[in-house]
Amino acid sequence: MILNPKKGENGQEINLNGKNVALKECLGIRHVQILMVFLLTFISFGMKVNLSIGIVAITDDKVNPGIPTFHWNTEEKGLLLSAIFVGYVLPQIFAGILAKRYGSKWILTFSMGFCALFTCAIPKSAEFGVWACILCRFLQGLCQGFFFPCVHNLISLWIPCNERSTMGSFIYSGCTLGIVIGMLLTGELSASIYGWPSAFYIYALFGFIWMFVWAFIGESSPKNHKNISIEEKLYIINSYGYSCTDKSKKILTPWKEIFISRPFWGLLIVHCGQMWSYFTLMNELPTYMNTILKFDIKENGVVIALAYFVAWIASFPFAIGTDFIINRKMLSIGNARKIATSIGLFGPAIIFLIISGVDDLTTIKVVVLIMTGLSMNSATLSGFQLNHIDISQNHAGTLMGITNSCANLCGIITPIIVDIIVVDEYDPTQWDEIFLLSAGIYLISGMFYIAFGSGEIQEWDKI
Known part of the structure; x- marks a missing residue:
C-alpha cells in the first residue's frame, strides 16, 4: 500500500x-x-x-x-x-x-x-x-x-x-x-x-x-x-x-547487561535520591509547618496544596523547553535530560541549604523558598523520569519497575530516619539536619547521574 x-x-x-x-x-x-x-x-x-x-x-x-x-x-x-x-x-x-x-x-x-x-x-x-x-x-x-x-x-x-x-x-x-x-x-x-x-x-x-x-x-x-x-x-x-x-x-530481558550498564545505575541512583527527598517533604512538611512555622491545620493544608499546585504549573515550561532543546538539536537527548535533572535536584538542594543555614528567615520567606524548591523539582519530570525510555524502548517498563521499586523503599525508610534525628519536633536545629541531609542526597545523586547518565539507546536493548 x-x-x-x-x-x-x-x-x-x-x-x-x-x-x-x-x-x-x-x-x-x-x-x-x-x-x-x-x-x-x-x-x-x-x-x-x-x-x-x-x-x-x-x-x-x-x-x-x-x-x-x-x-x-x-x-x-x-x-x-x-x-x-x-x-x-x-x-x-x-x-x-x-x-x-x-x-x-x-x-x-x-x-x-x-x-x-x-x-x-x-x-x-x-x-x-x-x-x-x-x-x-x-x-x-x-x-x-x-x-x-x-x-x-x-x-x-x-x-x-x-x-x-x-x-x-x-x-x-x-x-x-x-x-x-x-x-x-x-x-x-x-x-x-x-x-x-x-x-x-x-x-x-x-x-x-x-x-x-x-x-x-x-x-x-x-x-x-x-x-x-x-x-x-x-x-x-x-x-x-x-x-x-x-x-x-x-522478549528475553538482558538482566546481566542491564545490571552492568552505567546508564542504568545512573538512573537507579538519581531515582532513589529524588524520591528520598520527595517523600521527606511529602510526609514531614505538614509537621514542620505546624511545629516550626506555627500554621494551624487549615492553613497547613491550604499552603501545602498551593505549593504542589505551583509545582504542577511549573512542570509544563520545563517540559516544553526540554522538547524544544532536543527537537532543535541544540543539545543531545542525554545532555538535555541532565540539564533538566540538574535544575530539579541542585535548585532545591541550594534552597534546603539556605533554609538550614540562615537563622533569621521569616515564615513567609521559608514558605516562598519551599514553593520555589518544589517548582524547580518538577523539572525532573522531563529529566531522568523519562530517561528509561531513551536508553531502552523494549525494556522501559522493566527498568522503571526496578528503579521505582528501589526508590519507593525510601517511603518506608525516610520516616524512620526523621524519627531518629528529630527527637523534639519543636527544635528547629533538628529540622535543619533533615534539610541538610536532603540537600546532600540531592547533590550526590544528581552528580552521579551527570557522570553516568545517557540519552542513547543501549546495545543490550536490541538483543
Missing part, C-alpha cells in the same frame, strides 16, 4: 514505502491515550494522599461529630500510612515484565478496578479494626505497584520521540495535581455532613469510571488500536528510528 504525499495542518511527515505522508491530525488517538494515562496518575495519587489527610478525621471525634471515629495510637497510624508503600514496591519489576510481554491495557484495567475496590472497602474495614484497614491499604499499594511500569511501557509505545518530554511530563504531572486535589477534596468531604468515608467512596467511584472508560478506548500499542489512522500510527512508530521488538514474540 502506497499513499501519496499530502499536506497536513501541522506539517509533520512520515515515510511509507519511500513516500512522504503528512500527518493531518493536530489532535489524534495518541492524545486520548495520554489524557487517560494522566487521569490514571491523577486518581492514583489522590487515593494515596486521602488517608494522610483523612486520618485526622478518622481518629478525632471533634472534627465531625456523628461520624464514626477510631482511637488508634501513633504506632498504629504509622503502620496504616506506610502499608501502601510496602505493597507498592512488591510487584514493580514483575509488572514491567508483564507489560512488555502482554501489553499494558488489561493489566491497568484490572489493577485499577481492584484498587478502587479496596479503596471503597476502607471505611467498612475500619469497623473490624486497624489491621483490617492496614490490609486494605497494603492491597491498594499492591495494585498501584503495577501502574508506573505499565505507564512507562505505554509512553515508550504511544508518544513520538519529539513529543516525549512534553507529553511524558504531562502524564506524570498528574501525580502532583492528584496530591493537590486529593488533599483539598478529602479535607472538604471529611468536614461535610457525609464525613471522612465519602472521600474514599468518591475516589473509588473515580477509579471504577476510569476502569470502564479505559477498557473501551485504551490500547497497549498504536499497532493494535482499531481507530487510529495509518498516518498517525506510522508517525509514532517511525519516530523511534528503529523498530521495537515485536510484542507478539517472547
Whole structure:
C-alpha cells in the first residue's frame, strides 16, 4: 500500500514505502491515550494522599461529630500510612515484565478496578479494626505497584520521540495535581455532613469510571488500536528510528547487561535520591509547618496544596523547553535530560541549604523558598523520569519497575530516619539536619547521574 504525499495542518511527515505522508491530525488517538494515562496518575495519587489527610478525621471525634471515629495510637497510624508503600514496591519489576510481554491495557484495567475496590472497602474495614484497614491499604499499594511500569511501557509505545518530554511530563504531572486535589477534596468531604468515608467512596467511584472508560478506548500499542489512522500510527512508530521488538514474540530481558550498564545505575541512583527527598517533604512538611512555622491545620493544608499546585504549573515550561532543546538539536537527548535533572535536584538542594543555614528567615520567606524548591523539582519530570525510555524502548517498563521499586523503599525508610534525628519536633536545629541531609542526597545523586547518565539507546536493548 502506497499513499501519496499530502499536506497536513501541522506539517509533520512520515515515510511509507519511500513516500512522504503528512500527518493531518493536530489532535489524534495518541492524545486520548495520554489524557487517560494522566487521569490514571491523577486518581492514583489522590487515593494515596486521602488517608494522610483523612486520618485526622478518622481518629478525632471533634472534627465531625456523628461520624464514626477510631482511637488508634501513633504506632498504629504509622503502620496504616506506610502499608501502601510496602505493597507498592512488591510487584514493580514483575509488572514491567508483564507489560512488555502482554501489553499494558488489561493489566491497568484490572489493577485499577481492584484498587478502587479496596479503596471503597476502607471505611467498612475500619469497623473490624486497624489491621483490617492496614490490609486494605497494603492491597491498594499492591495494585498501584503495577501502574508506573505499565505507564512507562505505554509512553515508550504511544508518544513520538519529539513529543516525549512534553507529553511524558504531562502524564506524570498528574501525580502532583492528584496530591493537590486529593488533599483539598478529602479535607472538604471529611468536614461535610457525609464525613471522612465519602472521600474514599468518591475516589473509588473515580477509579471504577476510569476502569470502564479505559477498557473501551485504551490500547497497549498504536499497532493494535482499531481507530487510529495509518498516518498517525506510522508517525509514532517511525519516530523511534528503529523498530521495537515485536510484542507478539517472547522478549528475553538482558538482566546481566542491564545490571552492568552505567546508564542504568545512573538512573537507579538519581531515582532513589529524588524520591528520598520527595517523600521527606511529602510526609514531614505538614509537621514542620505546624511545629516550626506555627500554621494551624487549615492553613497547613491550604499552603501545602498551593505549593504542589505551583509545582504542577511549573512542570509544563520545563517540559516544553526540554522538547524544544532536543527537537532543535541544540543539545543531545542525554545532555538535555541532565540539564533538566540538574535544575530539579541542585535548585532545591541550594534552597534546603539556605533554609538550614540562615537563622533569621521569616515564615513567609521559608514558605516562598519551599514553593520555589518544589517548582524547580518538577523539572525532573522531563529529566531522568523519562530517561528509561531513551536508553531502552523494549525494556522501559522493566527498568522503571526496578528503579521505582528501589526508590519507593525510601517511603518506608525516610520516616524512620526523621524519627531518629528529630527527637523534639519543636527544635528547629533538628529540622535543619533533615534539610541538610536532603540537600546532600540531592547533590550526590544528581552528580552521579551527570557522570553516568545517557540519552542513547543501549546495545543490550536490541538483543
